Amino acid sequence: MQPSTQALQKDDTQNPAMLWVKAGEALWNKPEGAAAKSCASCHGEIGRMKSVATRYPAYSSTQAKVINLSQQVNLCRVTQQQVSQWPAEHESLLGLEAAIAKESRGLPISPPTQSQLADAQTRGEALFNQRIGQVDLSCRDCHETLAGRKLGGNVIPQGHATGYPIYRLEWQSVGSLQRRLRGCMTAVRAEPYAHGASELIDLEAYLAKRAAGMKLETPGVRP
Amino acid sequence: MARTLITVPRTARRDEIIEIRALVQHSMETGYRRSSEGDLLPRDLIRRFTCRFVPRVAANSSATSTAGDLIFAATFHAAIAANPYLSFNLRATTSGTLVFSWEGDNGLAQTETVSLLVA
Numbered sequence: 001m002q003p004s005t006q007a008l009q010k011d012d013t014q015n016p017a018m019l020w021v022k023a024g025e026a027l028w029n030k031p032e033g034a035a036a037k038s039c040a041s042c043h044g045e046i047g048r049m050k051s052v053a054t055r056y057p058a059y060s061s062t063q064a065k066v067i068n069l070s071q072q073v074n075l076c077r078v079t080q081q082q083v084s085q086w087p088a089e090h091e092s093l094l095g096l097e098a099a100i101a102k103e104s105r106g107l108p109i110s111p112p113t114q115s116q117l118a119d120a121q122t123r124g125e126a127l128f129n130q131r132i133g134q135v136d137l138s139c140r141d142c143h144e145t146l147a148g149r150k151l152g153g154n155v156i157p158q159g160h161a162t163g164y165p166i167y168r169l170e171w172q173s174v175g176s177l178q179r180r181l182r183g184c185m186t187a188v189r190a191e192p193y194a195h196g197a198s199e200l201i202d203l204e205a206y207l208a209k210r211a212a213g214m215k216l217e218t219p220g221v222r223p
Numbered sequence: 224m225a226r227t228l229i230t231v232p233r234t235a236r237r238d239e240i241i242e243i244r245a246l247v248q249h250s251m252e253t254g255y256r257r258s259s260e261g262d263l264l265p266r267d268l269i270r271r272f273t274c275r276f277v278p279r280v281a282a283n284s285s286a287t288s289t290a291g292d293l294i295f296a297a298t299f300h301a302a303i304a305a306n307p308y309l310s311f312n313l314r315a316t317t318s319g320t321l322v323f324s325w326e327g328d329n330g331l332a333q334t335e336t337v338s339l340l341v342a
Contacts, residue, residue: 014246016308018246172305
């Protein structure tokens with residue numbers, strides 16, 4: 001990442017993702033649904049969400065599957081606020097997720113120890129190492145074997161998902177890790193998994209394990 | 224309503240040069256791009272940004288101007304990135320209010336005010 005991009009991320013008055021965070025913080029206190037509940041009604045002020053984002057994706061016993069933070073937000077919307085879920089990449093969903101994750105900024109990514117999560121991480125690792133698409137590349141081929149070399153003039157990163165949701169300069173907006181993963185899959189000319197597909201959650205779970213101990217830096221800015 | 228993020232120091236010393244930062248959420252759609260269905264995406268641009276300074280009027284003097292002095296203006300075109308960010312400087316002489324306004328296509332007219340205290 002270039003120094004200018006890093007500077008944009010580090011300065012909250014310049015980081016464009018802060019516009020989404022600000023919207024998310026407003027949504028945190030906004031009552032919704034028949035019960036007129038806001039996030040704050042149950043969870044208190046947003047500062048209490050500190051370190052929460054470092055633990056996702058995690059196994060949800062009520063859902064009997066591994067879910068990521070945006071799915072947890074949508075789950076709260078359906079079960080607690082009794083309103084419809086936001087679709088993938090919805091501006092409000094990204095804003096709320098970014099606002100929650102920002103509370104954990106600087107804390108190490110620490111996936112919980114759960115057998116079901118470990119299974120997802122194993123499946124995710126297999127997907128990470130699986131060659132896909134007409135270009136026949138796996139995640140590992142670029143982000144481990146060739147990390148640090150150049151692709152189209154840009155340095156290939158090690159693929160640590162520490163800043164999501166990110167403001168991507170190419171998108172000119174905030175997007176989720178799943179959008180990024182789907183973008184990579186399209187780039188190697190593979191059929192991307194649908195938003196919320198279990199394969200993408202497995203990949204997210206493995207990436208969190210792979211980045212465990214690294215500091216969360218949401219909201220990140222990437223080229 | 225576009226979302227904005229304005230950074231102005233709350234207080235300044237007299238004649239201090241302060242930095243003002245203004246970020247606004249806007250797609251800055253050029254009008255040249257097409258959607259995945261092939262339809263032309265309608266142009267939606269911010270056309271002009273202005274920042275005015277309205278000095279605080281002392282109680283015993285007659286008010287001279289409510290529009291204030293123009294301290295910074297910019298005209299935007301299609302090549303400006305989405306969510307435009309501007310930063311500029313102002314020599315703080317008296318207390319007052321900074322009035323930021325963004326105007327553009329589709330009737331965009333957004334005004335935000337921030338007060339500045341000069342000690």
